[in-house]
């Protein structure tokens with residue numbers, strides 16, 4: 001399973017990269033705003049900065065909601081850096097844009113996916129990644145993980161190569177459950193990724209080993 005970090009924070013991206021397990025980065029306009037990155041030029045520069053840190057795919061989201069606008073923005077984003085994946089919303093115009101980018105060999109991430117039907121359309125259009133938002137489904141008393149399970153079944157039925165990128169991951173167990181269900185990628189905050197490290201028996205065991213070593217030295 002690939003690990004992406006879901007942030008526009010350069011320090012956190014560096015930290016995850018230094019851990020040696022990072023395969024890519026996802027961003028969105030809200031994550032950019034959270035870091036105080038505003039204005040088209042600053043946002044474009046920030047994408048390039050992210051690409052210089054991480055060795056993998058970096059999702060950069062279009063703002064336009066019409067086909068021509070998405071194509072124009074997406075082509076400019078793709079020209080920025082070879083690691084850029086154009087992130088396109090799951091709307092009618094978005095599907096047309098994904099098909100266009102796919103035919104041109106430009107990688108895409110279909111975002112804001114909340115149903116199997118949407119995921120099916122994204123795959124048919126040739127999306128490189130589909131992003132089901134599991135945390136936001138949980139937030140409204142739907143089962144986000146069940147969506148991952150259902151998309152996996154449908155994609156496997158037909159051999160679609162679109163990678164399931166579990167997004168809106170809120171905590172460490174989301175990552176573990178997505179791995180059990182066969183998600184190809186998770187994108188998560190650094191805190192959820194680092195949660196995988198933790199176990200009290202590891203801490204206790206290490207403390208005991210170090211204490212016993214000191215006794216003999």
Ligand code: E4P
Nearest residue numbers: 006026027028136167168169
């Ligand atoms: C995915 O690419 C999105 O950036 C992200 O996972 C959204 O997560 P949220 O629901 O925590 O905002």
